[in-house]
Amino acid sequence: MVARSFDENKSTTGIHPLKFSLWLIIISIIMMFAAFTSAYIVRREEGNWLEFDLPSILLINTVVIVLSSVTMQLAHNSAKSNNLQTLKLMLLLTLGLGIAFLVGQWYGWSELVHNNVYFGGSTSNPAGSFLYVLTGVHGFHIITGLIFVLIVLMSSMKYKVHSKNMLRIQLCTIYWHFLGGLWLYLYIFLRLNH
């Protein structure tokens, strides 16, 4: 059926069509965050902007997500060299670090609430609301990334991820690195604009 298109139509660019699609999806996510962050800058320029300290835990979260990118890359490399035990371990670590990041972000939110920076309501200011939106929408994408990691982990349990079957883990690695990079951008952006 549809599947034939891939076999006969050798990809013109040499890139697998799915990988290409993933890059396009990444571009659309970038556009979304570009809209948020440019709205942030425009709105901040107009004044009436609540200045507050970023939750200190965000730095720790940043380290956590960078580490998770490292373990994801290691997982990818061990799949390539058919090191299946390390592969599973590294995927598990990535999953754990990803969840740790989300928990850390949650703590960040409670720290904000503790400092009377709210998402909505009469005492809220767009400054705070923007922070919640940026972290929240990013967190949502982290959840989709974690589901992807989980899928790859499950298929690695069934020995379906190895040097001859790399597509899935390649896509997962690209997506996960992107989410990490996106957070780095957001963190630096927030640091600079605070």
Add this chain to the structure above:
Amino acid sequence: MSSTDISINEDVHHAHEEHDHHHDQNFFEKYIFSQDHKTIGKQFLITGIFWAFVGGFLSILFRLQLGWPEATFTFLEPILGGWIENGKLNPEFYLALVTMHGTIMVFFVLTAGLSGTFFNFLIPLQIGARDMASGFMNMLSYWFFFLASVILFTSLFLETGPAAGGWTVYPPLSALPEALAGSGSGMTLWLIAMALFIVSQLLGGVNYITTVINLRTKGMSMTKMPLTIWAFFLTAILGLLAFPVLFSAALLLIFDRSFGTSFFLSDIYIGGQALAHSGGSPILFQHLFWFLGHPEVYIVIMPAFGIVSEVITTNSRKPIFGYRAMIGSLMGIALLSFVVWAHHMFVSGMNPFLGSVFMFLTLIIAVPSAVKVFNWLATLWRANIRFTSAMMFAIGFVSLFISGGLTGIILGNSSLDIQLHDTYFVVAHFHLVMGAAAFFGMFCGVYHWFPKMFGRMMDEKLGFVHFWLTFVSVYLVFMPMHYLGIAGFPRRYYTWTGFEAFNVFTDMNTFISIAAILGFSAQFIFLFNFVYSIFKGRRATANPWHANTLEWTTPVLPGHGNWPGEIPAVYRWPYDYSKPGAAEDFIPQTVPFSETQSSNLPQEKDFE
């Protein structure tokens, strides 16, 4: 047709793996949850036609109000029920009509209906692919659109009415349920529908771009692609970059509406009471909205550019004039579309210097647009024109694009816009240049590719009647509107008889309304022709228009996979019409130069 499974299809075929290796698709797989790009294209087309009639009908309702402001509309009570009060159209419902007409036409007909139909149908056929890169994502794209359609349609029947704050949904009108009846659940459904719609567009867009980049057949280099594919490809890129921004804006609006944030709201008093929202900026929403909104109008018109280029050259029996200039101007328009959005906001209190920057950038768009018009006219110049229905609509498109485009130069001037902003001049401008013109592109495409879609021809005589009635009524509706607009007649006003300045335009408004009703009625000729021809039309041959592109090398009704044997390879560009020395007046892309030695140009001798 046998199949070798690949990873992405695993999830899809899980439930019916045993059928996978046979050809016996059941009704649901074949017509409803189909992954075949041709079926998905037709699904988009039929949904689009449905929406076009809904959107058109809404416009007739408010044209009745504008044309006969003193009349009583008790005869509409069976349809509109409570929206007619004492024979008068409810003023808030009038606003809802305008809003929904805009939303439906811009997004559901001219974006999804036009792009969804022709991108899905033509991209694999014209580049020589078996199907889209991911049939599953393609199917999802349609069903997200379908879900969005159901939700938007449902909102029409709410007791409080559908969204009524204008298709641009500016806050605070759209953000505060107290503002209008339609700003309550109507607006909520609008936002949900639009979010689903954006997901559908992104899924489709990712697929279109991937397919064009990765799945072209042997020999189909980027510079041998038909202009249709170039236009579709660049449109898909615009959508991929612009729609996520609308999504962001919609998300922030949802938070403002339901979670008490103040992104777009500040210092609002209702009944003397200040609202809790503070610190927001409504202008911010306008910036975010128009960053999508301006590329959106090119998302609407660029597919029509592509379709019209193809139809004009085929029916002129001449190569397209300036193939590379056509691609270049498409790229120029695509690029410029992202840096002109603030020309919709000249009177929003923006910095006048910024205004002149945007004015300058806006006026530059006239250059690539004029290049395109020049090339179309040069293609038509001294050609052996075949006046098929599709060709009539293509020429009509060029005419509308010129008349609508000229007023764009006037509106693009930030100082002139102070007088013309939000008048009927704007309405006339965009209806000609992107509304009617894109519709003409769509009709042109339907008439031209109908034989490939359904294996039968549409009736040419009815096509002619449809064309002339539509063409004449479009001009009769929108030309007088320029005049109204210059006089300052404001858009979106429910009643205008109370204003001394606009009282004198009663007859003109009645005239416009009659023309609109004529134009809308003419569309039923198309509907009849369309439905009748699917079942009873004259049977088509494989290549009824003697065209060069790849889709005409398939069987009359291509099956799943498009070509029964191998995918043909491509040797030449798609516009070898009336080549001197050739045996016939067209040479399909699949004919190698070695078979056409008598007509080869000196530089083509190397390829023999």
